[in-house]
Structures are given as structure tokens and as C-alpha cells.
Amino acid sequence: MKKAIVTGHSKGLGAGITSALLEGGYNVLGLSRSALPGFASGLEQVALDLGDTAALADWVQSGELAGFLEHAERAVLVNNAGMVEPIAPLGRQGAAAIARAVTLNVSAALVLADAFVAATEGLADRRLVHISSGAGRHAYTGWSVYCATKAALDHHVRGVADDGIAGLKVESLAPGVIDTGMQATIRATPEDDFALRERFVGLKESGALGDPVSVGARIAVHVTGERFGEETVTDIREL
Known part of the structure; x- marks a missing residue:
């Protein structure tokens, strides 16, 4: 049985990856604050704020992650959830915004990676x-x-690769510039806080942003394919 965990699965790129994995025969456990509508077979969803360290730790300790991965013949963890805020020069970012970004973008990914490897020992x-x-x-x-x-x-997977854990392949994968809610946040940022704002407005207006469904499908194909893990730090546009 093929099983995958996807964070931030309910919107944008995460939804695209999740859809493609389901179509590829994977059972998927989605972790997000909101649910992905329109899917039933093969998808389990957990409402979880990955920016809440205590809530994430309690969920991991509950055994639900390990229970989902039980009996898997192949297991995948896609740490997709993230946020671009705070967008501002140093001195105007704010303590709470900085802490939440680091917690969601880094701490949650590392906590889940550790729990995933522990739960799949011997696979x-x-x-x-x-x-x-x-x-x-x-x-x-x-x-x-x-x-x-x-x-x-990026540096985390370099260190994990050096650990030489049996059966584990790792990558930190850049998806390119995609038409998601994150891009809308960037375009809504005052130019005083983000001097490159007009560049991203231009990408939207010119149709240069990637489609999250098609990019998600490409990522799913790569992650489940034979070449995954050949390089630890990669970009889907170069594969």
C-alpha cells in the first residue's frame, strides 16, 4: 500500500500535489487548518494548525501519524505548508510574525520529518x-x-542525507513561481515593505505564474519516480 502525508493540502500547490497522489493510487493524509472539498476515497484529513507547536506535538504523540503509516509499502511526506509573511525590512517585521513564520515554515516541517522517519523504521x-x-x-x-x-x-535535507538512514530518500524542492494565495499576498504588500512588488504584479498580468494543479502533478510524478533523491536540493523546473 502506498501512503503519503501532505501538509497544507487544502489549497494551491498542496491541493495540486494531493490530487495527483490520489490519482496515482496513494492513500493521502492531509494536514491543514481547512479541508479540501470534493475528495472522499483515499483521503483522510486532519484539521491542524501547524503554526501551533503544542498542538502539533500533541497530535504527533497521539499516534495518529504512526497509525496512518502502518502497513505502508511506500511512504511519502510532503512538507508543503508555509507562509511568506512577514514581508518587510528588518525592524518592521514584528516578533509574533517572525516567530509564527519560523514555526510554520521550519519547526513544523522538522517535527513531522522526525516523526515520519520514526514511524517508518525498517521500510x-x-x-x-x-x-x-x-x-x-x-x-x-x-x-x-x-x-x-x-x-x-535546504540545509536540513543535506544533513539528513549525510545521516545515511536506510531506505530514506530526501529532497528540498523548489516549485517555481505559482499562482497561489501566497502570490496574492505578495501583490497586496505595500511597495515600502517590498520593493520588488511590481515585478510580481507583472508576472500575474503577463500570465507567467505557474498553474498549481499542473505544477503539483509534476511534483507528484517526480516525488514518486525513480530519480527522486538523486540530488538533495532541486528545482522542479530543472528536472
Whole structure:
């Protein structure tokens, strides 16, 4: 039996990945604050705020994650949930916004990765993918927090790869610029906080943003394919 866990599965890229995995015969456990409508067979959903460390720890300790992965012949974890805020120069970001971004973008992904590996011990085919960003590899004004959190995911898989865990393949995968709610947030940011705002407005107006359904399908094909894990830090546009 093929099983996958997808965070942030109910919208945007996460919904695209989830749909493609279901079509590929995977049972999927979706973790998000909201539900993905229109799916029944093969999809289990848990309402969970991944930005709440205590709630996530309690859920992991409940055994529900391990129970879902029981009897899997192949297991996949897709850490997709994330946020781009706060968008602002240093000094105007705010303590609460910084802490929430680091918790959601980094802490939740690392906690789930650890629980996933523990729950799949002995499995010959288990795969961990962090959905990263080009912002983790190139700095952007106003995005210092987002850039730092995505760079953390890239470096995390490098360290995990060096651990040499049996049966585990890992990647930190950038999906490109996609037409999601995150892009809407970026375009709504005042130019005083994000000097590159007009560039992203132009991407939307010119139709240059990727479609989350088609990009999600490409990611699902790659994550479940033979080449997954050949490189630890990758970009779907280059595969």
C-alpha cells in the first residue's frame, strides 16, 4: 500500500500535489487548518494548525501519524505548508510574525520529518520532500525571514542525507513561481515593505505564474519516480 502525508493540502500547490497522489493510487493524509472539498476515497484529513507547536506535538504523540503509516509499502511526506509573511525590512517585521513564520515554515516541517522517519523504521522505500523556494537560494529584499526559513529546509535535507538512514530518500524542492494565495499576498504588500512588488504584479498580468494543479502533478510524478533523491536540493523546473 502506498501512503503519503501532505501538509497544507487544502489549497494551491498542496491541493495540486494531493490530487495527483490520489490519482496515482496513494492513500493521502492531509494536514491543514481547512479541508479540501470534493475528495472522499483515499483521503483522510486532519484539521491542524501547524503554526501551533503544542498542538502539533500533541497530535504527533497521539499516534495518529504512526497509525496512518502502518502497513505502508511506500511512504511519502510532503512538507508543503508555509507562509511568506512577514514581508518587510528588518525592524518592521514584528516578533509574533517572525516567530509564527519560523514555526510554520521550519519547526513544523522538522517535527513531522522526525516523526515520519520514526514511524517508518525498517521500510525500504520512504521519501521526504520539503517544498522549498528559490528564495532559499537567492536573497530578496523584504523577504529576509522567508529566505532564511527556506534556506533552513535546504540545509536540513543535506544533513539528513549525510545521516545515511536506510531506505530514506530526501529532497528540498523548489516549485517555481505559482499562482497561489501566497502570490496574492505578495501583490497586496505595500511597495515600502517590498520593493520588488511590481515585478510580481507583472508576472500575474503577463500570465507567467505557474498553474498549481499542473505544477503539483509534476511534483507528484517526480516525488514518486525513480530519480527522486538523486540530488538533495532541486528545482522542479530543472528536472
